[in-house]
Amino acid sequence: MKRAAFVISISLLAATSAHASWTMQQCNGDQNTTYISVGAGSTAVAAAMGYIQTGSTTEVLYSHTADGEAWVEGGFDLYGSALEFADASVGYMGGLLGKVWRTIDGGATWAEIPEALIGGGTPADFEAVADVAVSDDGATVWIIGATGRCAHSEDSGTTWTKIDAPLPAGEGLAVTAGAIRGESVWLVGGLPMAAPIDEPPTPGSPASDGFVLRSDDGGASFETIASGLEYELSAVSFVNPDEGWAAASKYTEGGAAIGVTTDGGETWEFVQPPDLPDDEIVGSAMGASGVLAGCNGVRFFGRLVGVAHCTTATFESDGSTGLFLTDDGGATWVTLAGYKAAFSMQLAAASTILDMAAPDCTRAWLVGEGKVIARWENDDETMDCEAGGAPSDDAPADNAVSGAADDGCGCAAAGATATSGVSLLSLLF
Numbered sequence: 001m002k003r004a005a006f007v008i009s010i011s012l013l014a015a016t017s018a019h020a021s022w023t024m025q026q027c028n029g030d031q032n033t034t035y036i037s038v039g040a041g042s043t044a045v046a047a048a049m050g051y052i053q054t055g056s057t058t059e060v061l062y063s064h065t066a067d068g069e070a071w072v073e074g075g076f077d078l079y080g081s082a083l084e085f086a087d088a089s090v091g092y093m094g095g096l097l098g099k100v101w102r103t104i105d106g107g108a109t110w111a112e113i114p115e116a117l118i119g120g121g122t123p124a125d126f127e128a129v130a131d132v133a134v135s136d137d138g139a140t141v142w143i144i145g146a147t148g149r150c151a152h153s154e155d156s157g158t159t160w161t162k163i164d165a166p167l168p169a170g171e172g173l174a175v176t177a178g179a180i181r182g183e184s185v186w187l188v189g190g191l192p193m194a195a196p197i198d199e200p201p202t203p204g205s206p207a208s209d210g211f212v213l214r215s216d217d218g219g220a221s222f223e224t225i226a227s228g229l230e231y232e233l234s235a236v237s238f239v240n241p242d243e244g245w246a247a248a249s250k251y252t253e254g255g256a257a258i259g260v261t262t263d264g265g266e267t268w269e270f271v272q273p274p275d276l277p278d279d280e281i282v283g284s285a286m287g288a289s290g291v292l293a294g295c296n297g298v299r300f301f302g303r304l305v306g307v308a309h310c311t312t313a314t315f316e317s318d319g320s321t322g323l324f325l326t327d328d329g330g331a332t333w334v335t336l337a338g339y340k341a342a343f344s345m346q347l348a349a350a351s352t353i354l355d356m357a358a359p360d361c362t363r364a365w366l367v368g369e370g371k372v373i374a375r376w377e378n379d380d381e382t383m384d385c386e387a388g389g390a391p392s393d394d395a396p397a398d399n400a401v402s403g404a405a406d407d408g409c410g411c412a413a414a415g416a417t418a419t420s421g422v423s424l425l426s427l428l429f
Contacts, residue, residue: 022342025071025365026063026373031351033061035367039093039132040357041085044068047107048367049080049093063373064107068363071373076101076110082129086138092157094129094143097121102157115160116143116151130189133178136391142219144178144187152185152219163219168211168227175213179238182393186265187213187222188246190232206250207232207294212265225266231257237300238265239391245330247308249294256292256310260330273310273324273333280340281312282320282351293319297356299364302386303396304329307336307364309356321353321366323376327387336376361385 035050047064048071062076078095085091091103093110098119101110119127127145134141143151148165165187167173175189191209210229213222231248238244246259248270257270276290293314300306305327313319320340324333351370358364361383366374389396 021377021379022338023375023377024342024372025065025069025375026371027351028371029351030371031369033371034354034369035061035063035371035373036354037080037082038355038357038365038367038373039083039085039091040359040363040365041091041106042088043359043363045085045088045106046357046359046365047083047085047091047093047103048365048373049076049083050367050371051079061371066106066108068375072108075108078110080129082132082144084132084134086134086141086156090138090156092132092134092141092143094118094132096126096128097123098127098129098145098149100129100143100151113157113160116153116157118143118145118149118151118162130175131177133180133185135180140180142178142180142185144175146174146176146189148175148187148213150178150187150219154218161219165213165215165219165222166224167213168224170209170227173209173211176233177235179236179244181238181241181391183216183218184238184241184264184393185215185219185222186236186238186244188233188236188265190229190234192232206252206255208250210246210248210259212246214265225264226268229259229268231255231259231270233259234295235297237298237306239300239303239389241393241395243303243329243396245298245300245306245308247295247298247310249296251294251314253289253291253293253312253314256295258295258298258308258330258333271330271333273308273322274335276312276320276322276335277337280320280322280335280337282340290320292322296354299356299358300330300391301358301361302384302388302390304388305361305383305385306330307356307358307361308333309353309364309366311353313352319352321368321374323356323364323366325361325378329388339374339376342374 032053035048038048040046050061052059063071063073065071080093083093093101100113100116103110127149130146131144141153151160179186210233212226214225215222233246235247248257259268281290292310295310297309308324310322311319323336353366353368362378364376
């Protein structure tokens, strides 16, 4: 893999976003038809899971694609909540009752894995699967429950071990996501926004109390290495045992951030991506705000290049979506423009995007309310997804992401707020 020897960062004050190619692949505008999770095994293979709510009746919504273009509905009739692929053939899905399924044909069919069940699998004793994490080689698989009950396999899903990771002290805390690097395993989460019970609804307590659990022995034991963070952490991505990023949310205006760590998750700096410009806000003509409230997804492909999904949605209202790209380790983020323009004829109102899957830095899928499956494509074939260093199970020799500290190249320090400046990557669009 090519390793960048240095990175040049340029600030262009007149530019605020990068061009992107967007395609609406599914959409019906019905807020009761919702995809809640998406996974991708390659730039051609992906699957999305959700539900259709009709009065008091709930039906399964499931679609998959084998070519990245046409999506086939149906083929799965059980309630999944999180899914991830190991490659273009093999994937894993966890459900609301702690059940787990596997596909070996790119999502066309799924078979239950009873040995991977977390909880009792019944309404009286269940564990909702919050996330599925798979190692780069597909050998290690983690099924992650919201209360810390997990199942993991070290042999590509042949045998499974159950564990119960202790959460930090605090009422209402929940695990939301996990990541794997060799023997290191991370579980992150926080306190979700408290829902008010009065009518009409008023803002609840902001999401907060983010925490990080880490295991350095393959999950045999976990330690709380960070807690009481000001944001809830809702997604996490590590490219080596030291360097990682987390999607962070308060779900109130101004409450979106991307966390950056260079010490394995013990300490974090939070970077705020730029708010959405007017031409990217669905409903801007009616006064809708472009102020971001939360970040729900993040994925890094190397030490420098990553994408993140953030939203203006709060407890009170649906919101517009922003997909952001960085090429400096998360110090600055660029809006991938064109989402609203591509869908203005199909999205009459804001539809909250709930999940993101990005197999590499050339393509990503976003899914959410209104039966939305949106595909982003990077037309720049010269971009090196693994710039700065490829993902590795070994700690980097220099232990420094370019942009995490000012190393003399003029990069912004980690924790700085990105506003109108963009990095060199914006010249490529």
